Amino acid sequence: MYDFHAHTNYSDGSFLPGMVRAAEKAGLEGIGLTDHCSISPRDRANATRNRYGFNLDLTYERRRDAIEQVRERTEIDVYDAVEMDYDPRDENEIAAFLEEANFQYAIGSVHAVEGENVQVSSNFEGLSEGDRDTVVDGYIDRLVALIDSELFDVAAHLDLIERTPPLRGRTTTDHYERVARAFADSRTVPEINAGRATREESIVHPSETFLEALRAYDVPVTLGTDAHAPGEIRERTTFLEQYLTSHDLEPVSPPSLESHARE
Helix, strand or coil: CEEEEECECCCCCECHHHHHHHHHHCCCCEEEEEEEECCCCCHHHHHHHHHHCCEHHHHHHHHHHHHHHHHCCCCCEEEEEEEEECCHHHHHHHHHHHHHHCCCEEEEECCEECCEECCCHHHCCCCCHHHHHHHHHHHHHHHHHHHHHCCCCEECCCCHHHHCCCCCCCCCHHHHHHHHHHHHCCCCEEEEEEEECCCCCCEEECCHHHHHHHHHCCCCCEEECCECCHHHHHHHHHHHHHHHHHHCCCCCCCHHHHHHHHC
């Protein structure tokens, strides 16, 4: 059992060695440290980057040294990876940074549409029904662009908008099939993300309907707890183990890790 999506103090998570120790105690064979990174120069994105410390482009070498140190004290695999904010306007800059940093794999995620964070309900509560649907269309457009870009191994929390009440339930089966077709034609794989699965709202990304569409197109999946604190890892790992069994799923590793294993 591997967790390919977790955060440390190099973005908005907890002390790096503590996250690795928690993964050991949870019985994981490995953990991927995928701290947030945003390189967009636009004002709103840059404000978010500064507020939450999504600046792994400035600190990845220091984190890499920390990872090397913790590897000497653990028996599990510890992967040096990243979760990049994706905006199609930044593709060239993202590609250049990923080539420079040479992470073991990269996760891509869409957190905003037209500068508005899709996890913040107040951004959308004053919109009309039609305008809310337009936001959902824009989110799907960006998700498909992320997949088509071939910049990333993994696409994170596919239906992130389901966390947000004004946007929840607006994604259609046509949206799901469009995303599934994009994955079928790409090296990028989606994740089963447990970041909200053990909370009161019990949200799993992707939703059951979304997962059905992915399976119809034979799209493989990988796993991520999306943990930001040590105490979250065991509970979410247990959830994912049960989820895999109940859905008869065999997860894969991020493609870059699979390629290196074959070499």
